[in-house]
Amino acid sequence: MQNTKTGGFNLPSLNSTIRALFTGYLLVIGVGLLVAGGQILLTHGMADGKFGLSVDDVVYSYYGDRQSSKLENKLYGSMQDKAPRVVRQDIIKWVRNGSSEAQWDESIQQKFSNNCVQCHSVIPGLPDFRTYQGVKAVAQIDDGASISSLTRVSHIHLFGIAFIFFFVGLIFSLTIGIKKWLKTLIIVMPFVFLLFDVLSWWLTKIHPSFAWLTIIAGVGYTFASAYMWFISIWQMWWYPHQGITSSENPWFFSYK
Numbered sequence: 001m002q003n004t005k006t007g008g009f010n011l012p013s014l015n016s017t018i019r020a021l022f023t024g025y026l027l028v029i030g031v032g033l034l035v036a037g038g039q040i041l042l043t044h045g046m047a048d049g050k051f052g053l054s055v056d057d058v059v060y061s062y063y064g065d066r067q068s069s070k071l072e073n074k075l076y077g078s079m080q081d082k083a084p085r086v087v088r089q090d091i092i093k094w095v096r097n098g099s100s101e102a103q104w105d106e107s108i109q110q111k112f113s114n115n116c117v118q119c120h121s122v123i124p125g126l127p128d129f130r131t132y133q134g135v136k137a138v139a140q141i142d143d144g145a146s147i148s149s150l151t152r153v154s155h156i157h158l159f160g161i162a163f164i165f166f167f168v169g170l171i172f173s174l175t176i177g178i179k180k181w182l183k184t185l186i187i188v189m190p191f192v193f194l195l196f197d198v199l200s201w202w203l204t205k206i207h208p209s210f211a212w213l214t215i216i217a218g219v220g221y222t223f224a225s226a227y228m229w230f231i232s233i234w235q236m237w238w239y240p241h242q243g244i245t246s247s248e249n250p251w252f253f254s255y256k
């Protein structure tokens, strides 16, 4: 039962109370991570209009598409079928001429009322096109994430996710039979990748080529935490079942 490397307290020899606590936590975190992954696919993943996450999605989300406005991009893209061609051309012309409020009052508002507001006033999360302000916001050059949203999301991510990695890492630190350097490396990895992830959003806002860093960091901490998750669950439930309670187990790299 004794394992000197973890002072006798390790995952396979946990009593059922702590095992229940750890397992409950890991299950909820596991579901949470899957939901987060799904949400990323549906928001950032759709940024380039195609399903699945790509470097382009990251570029559109953080750097933007600085050739034109979101309004114009959408009228050529997923909103193309929402208005007749002449109407779309009139709107685009208005945007390119600086989207003045006078012209909005005169004729443009009517076009939005006829073609767009049946959705863009009721569907939550969509910009409200009943007002000039609502339209103006998407008629600017699309320069990606704003500094204020980046600041907000950065600190929420750093604080929130560090907590998740801390407890997942703490549980994983009680595994047996994994070489110390490897264990240390895997525990540190998510924190390092998290810093690079957040840093990469800011760098991508400045230059699109940093979008790669976002992808690498995301893949990095996903793999590291998934590894810790599976090994921890496995050692808590399968090892006791097999009677493995010390570091001399047949499955992994041994300490020596």
Ligand code: HEC
Binding pocket: 070, 071, 072, 074, 075, 078, 079, 082, 083, 112, 115, 116, 117, 118, 119, 120, 123, 126, 127, 138
């Ligand atoms: C049938 C409902 C519907 C109508 C009508 C509609 N839209 Fe949309 N619009 C959506 C949905 C859903 C999205 C989000 C998905 C997407 O971006 O394709 C969206 C997204 C947008 C966006 C991007 C908003 C953002 O902040 O990311 C713009 C710009 C836009 N629409 C413009 C228009 C314009 C202009 C019209 C009228 C010519 C219009 N839409 C008509 C449903 C609609």
